[in-house]
Amino acid sequence: MIDYHLNHLKELEAESIFVIREVAATFQNPVLLFSGGKDSIVLTHLSRRAFWPASIPFPLMHIDTGHNFQETLDYRDALVKKMGVKLIVASVQESIDKGRVREETGYEASRIRLQTTTLLDAIEQYKFDCALGGARRDEEKARAKERFFSHRDEFGQWDPKNQRPELWNLFNGRKHIGEHFRVFPLSNWTELDIWQYIRMENIQMPSLYFSHKRKCFARNGIILGYTDFIKLRPEEKVEEMVVRFRTIGDATSTGATLSSATTVDDIIMEVAASRVTERGGRADDKRSETSMEDRKKEGYF
Amino acid sequence: MTRIHDHFDKDQYLKMELLRFTTAGSVDDGKSTLIGRLLYDSKQIFEDQYESIKRISEQRGEEYVNLALLTDGLRAEREQGITIDVAYRYFHTPHRKFIIADTPGHIQYTRNMVTGASTANLALILVDARNGMVEQTCRHMFIASLLKIPHICICINKMDLVNYSEDVYEAIRHQIEGFSTKLDVVDISFIPISALKGDNVVTRSKNMDWYEGPTLMYLLETIHIASDHNHIDCRFPVQYVIRPQNTKYHDYRGYAGRIAGGVYKVGDKVMALPSGLTTTIEAIDVYHSSLQEAFAPMSVTICLADDIDISRGDMIVRENNVPNVGQDIDVMVCWLNEKPLQAKGKYAIKHTTKEARCIVKEIKYKLNINTLHRNEQDLNIGLNDIGRISIRTTQPLFYDSYRRNRNTGSLILVDEGTNETVGAGMII
Numbered sequence: 105m106i107d108y109h110l111n112h113l114k115e116l117e118a119e120s121i122f123v124i125r126e127v128a129a130t131f132q133n134p135v136l137l138f139s140g141g142k143d144s145i146v147l148t149h150l151s152r153r154a155f156w157p158a159s160i161p162f163p164l165m166h167i168d169t170g171h172n173f174q175e176t177l178d179y180r181d182a183l184v185k186k187m188g189v190k191l192i193v194a195s196v197q198e199s200i201d202k203g204r205v206r207e208e209t210g211y212e213a214s215r216i217r218l219q220t221t222t223l224l225d226a227i228e229q230y231k232f233d234c235a236l237g238g239a240r241r242d243e244e245k246a247r248a249k250e251r252f253f254s255h256r257d258e259f260g261q262w263d264p265k266n267q268r269p270e271l272w273n274l275f276n277g278r279k280h281i282g283e284h285f286r287v288f289p290l291s292n293w294t295e296l297d298i299w300q301y302i303r304m305e306n307i308q309m310p311s312l313y314f315s316h317k318r319k320c321f322a323r324n325g326i327i328l329g330y331t332d333f334i335k336l337r338p339e340e341k342v343e344e345m346v347v348r349f350r351t352i353g354d355a356t357s358t359g360a361t362l363s364s365a366t367t368v369d370d371i372i373m374e375v376a377a378s379r380v381t382e383r384g385g386r387a388d389d390k391r392s393e394t395s396m397e398d399r400k401k402e403g404y405f
Numbered sequence: 406m407t408r409i410h411d412h413f414d415k416d417q418y419l420k421m422e423l424l425r426f427t428t429a430g431s432v433d434d435g436k437s438t439l440i441g442r443l444l445y446d447s448k449q450i451f452e453d454q455y456e457s458i459k460r461i462s463e464q465r466g467e468e469y470v471n472l473a474l475l476t477d478g479l480r481a482e483r484e485q486g487i488t489i490d491v492a493y494r495y496f497h498t499p500h501r502k503f504i505i506a507d508t509p510g511h512i513q514y515t516r517n518m519v520t521g522a523s524t525a526n527l528a529l530i531l532v533d534a535r536n537g538m539v540e541q542t543c544r545h546m547f548i549a550s551l552l553k554i555p556h557i558c559i560c561i562n563k564m565d566l567v568n569y570s571e572d573v574y575e576a577i578r579h580q581i582e583g584f585s586t587k588l589d590v591v592d593i594s595f596i597p598i599s600a601l602k603g604d605n606v607v608t609r610s611k612n613m614d615w616y617e618g619p620t621l622m623y624l625l626e627t628i629h630i631a632s633d634h635n636h637i638d639c640r641f642p643v644q645y646v647i648r649p650q651n652t653k654y655h656d657y658r659g660y661a662g663r664i665a666g667g668v669y670k671v672g673d674k675v676m677a678l679p680s681g682l683t684t685t686i687e688a689i690d691v692y693h694s695s696l697q698e699a700f701a702p703m704s705v706t707i708c709l710a711d712d713i714d715i716s717r718g719d720m721i722v723r724e725n726n727v728p729n730v731g732q733d734i735d736v737m738v739c740w741l742n743e744k745p746l747q748a749k750g751k752y753a754i755k756h757t758t759k760e761a762r763c764i765v766k767e768i769k770y771k772l773n774i775n776t777l778h779r780n781e782q783d784l785n786i787g788l789n790d791i792g793r794i795s796i797r798t799t800q801p802l803f804y805d806s807y808r809r810n811r812n813t814g815s816l817i818l819v820d821e822g823t824n825e826t827v828g829a830g831m832i833i
């Protein structure tokens with residue numbers, strides 16, 4: 105008898121595509137949250153597969169902190185064009201200008217937390233009833249209990265104590281008016297799975313993920329890229345380093361790692377051998393042991 | 406604690422399989438320690454994670470680094486020092502990727518174990534060697550058998566506290582085997598371990614040379630899971646209809662879905678339910694290419710030779726092997742909500758890709774999950790209770806018994822007022 109079985113990447117892919125199609129079939133107005141990071145890139149590719157030869161039946165939305173690496177924006181615009189999808193940009197700068205949020209001050213000022221307000225405002229403005237995100241359960245402790253279909257109340261808040269049980273592949277997306285869902289099709293993927301899949305599918309990635317020379321400086325043990333948005337402390341020195349990014353987000357808080365990995369193969373080897381979790385390099389998580397959990401409760405990604 | 410894969414092979418992962426397992430045990434049986442041990446000994450622990458639990462262990466004045474802390478979840482639980490929901494963990498070896506649904510052993514959390522068990526290939530049940538089989542063990546084994554987890558592995562833990570005694574191990578094994586004959590269990594194995602010291606978890610114990618079976622890790626890596634899916638009965642619940650709005654694929658009409666059972670081949674004669682119309686499979690599409698055949702659990706798009714009206718919730722099957730079609734259905738239900746099941750109550754249901762409503766016609770009995778006794782007098786099915794009920798649905802469902810197919814035999818009940826998922830149903 106033929107042994108019918110899938111390898112683990114194909115099984116994860118099948119699961120994610122199923123979840124993405126459930127979203128398109130059961131919500132009226134879904135949106136895919138696109139950050140330019142590898143997870144949202146893989147999510148976009150899986151969405152393309154899920155509906156091929158039709159195009160992706162929902163728009164992409166970028167919550168833009170205004171603190172971007174130019175490479176991220178170039179990549180984003182090229183991808184959107186290639187896939188023929190609509191892009192919505194929701195700007196944190198606008199939320200600041202409108203007085204919806206107050207910009208943090210000081211050297212460590214970050215717009216990470218402010219994104220939540222911009223995101224929730226955009227969800228309300230466009231009347232999205234579901235936002236697809238690329239979060240993975242292995243990223244962070246607070247995410248390990250997240251459901252595929254994660255219910256948010258009318259304030260956009262997550263209640264980790266009162267989550268709906270999720271059984272088999274039967275997802276319950278019923279909600280009251282004003283509530284919405286966050287759906288995470290990549291829940292069961294790990295960082296290594298993501299890179300292996302990128303290799304298997306030959307997905308083109310932004311240059312920031314590969315080793316390059318960049319002006320950087322060290323802060324709290326994290327290497328940050330030097331950009332116009334950064335205010336240096338007197339003792340901080342900018343140096344040219346050979347680095348790559350393991351995650352890509354807001355330019356002021358995404359840490360770089362010293363690396364000579366120039367290909368996806370190199371990256372897979374590096375990830376397989378790495379000694380620090382990918383979020384270990386993010387300044388936004390270092391603030392306290394529970395910072396992710398606190399942000400998630402408020403309605404963060 | 407460094408996570409160095411000396412022989413990491415980039416192409417090996419194309420052959421890796423996925424194994425999902427759930428863990429259960431009473432509080433303090435050593436479940437967290439065991440999971441921590443599996444992660445640690447398979448070199449999946451990152452330096453910053455290790456530093457963080459080391460710091461916490463020191464703060465608490467613990468003697469050694471407490472591996473159980475690795476699987477600690479949200480803040481509230483950290484503060485209370487217990488786990489209260491299902492949490493998922495990931496690790497891999499060169500052969501397999503593992504997904505652990507970690508569920509707490511506390512008595513009132515049957516619901517969490519059922520949740521974790523619903524997608525598992527294997528149930529790992531812990532027993533404290535000093536206590537042997539307890540009520541919880543029976544409960545966990547029963548749930549594993551009810552949820553049709555194909556493999557059960559009983560880890561008899563804390564062997565170090567009973568002098569690694571073969572007699573103790575054999576007595577417990579004998580007792581549990583006796584109980585398992587009352588259940589519908591296909592594959593059960595036993596391993597004597599010490600999660601704390603590491604005996605027989607990843608490395609073979611030097612303290613138990615009388616034990617000749619595999620270590621836990623070896624079992625997890627090699628247990629045969631390819632036949633855990635039903636590859637006999639063709640079941641394709643239509644999830645989404647793909648109709649491109651572009652000129653190149655103007656006439657394209659594809660039925661997207663995830664195969665719930667069987668093997669589909671191009672040229673197969675198939676039947677659509679509920680219409681009963683027959684046609685043949687013209688193509689099985691995936692992104693930019695076509696397949697000659699596809700099987701569970703693949704997500705594909707099926708194109709048919711004839712234009713028949715099919716929409717979400719319909720099912721594509723083989724003419725000579727159809728599922729049950731009906732509105733009066735008996736289910737074993739596990740209740741997940743504080744508000745008890747209402748006799749004559751109406752609920753929304755979800756079954757495969759179909760949504761409908763149902764009325765609870767009759768509660769037949771409540772099951773005592775420790776004794777397996779069927780109680781026909783006490784019919785109050787509350788949180789964490791399991792009982793047999795008859796429902797009538799507003800539309801016909803296309804179903805199999807849960808025993809035959811976990812995908813087409815399962816359904817959930819949803820409260821129409823609160824929208825909460827309140828019941829997990831297994832069709833009899």
Ligand SMILES: Nc1nc2c(ncn2[C@@H]2O[C@H](COP(=O)(O)OP(=O)(O)O)[C@@H](O)[C@H]2O)c(=O)[nH]1
Nearest residue numbers: 432433434435436437438473562563599600601
């Ligand atoms: N001696 C011994 N102690 C163990 C073993 N496994 C766990 N323990 C201890 O038992 C206690 C409970 O373990 P824990 O993993 O927190 O149990 P859980 O409640 O099932 O997660 C802890 O103090 C562990 O150190 C073992 O194999 N041998």
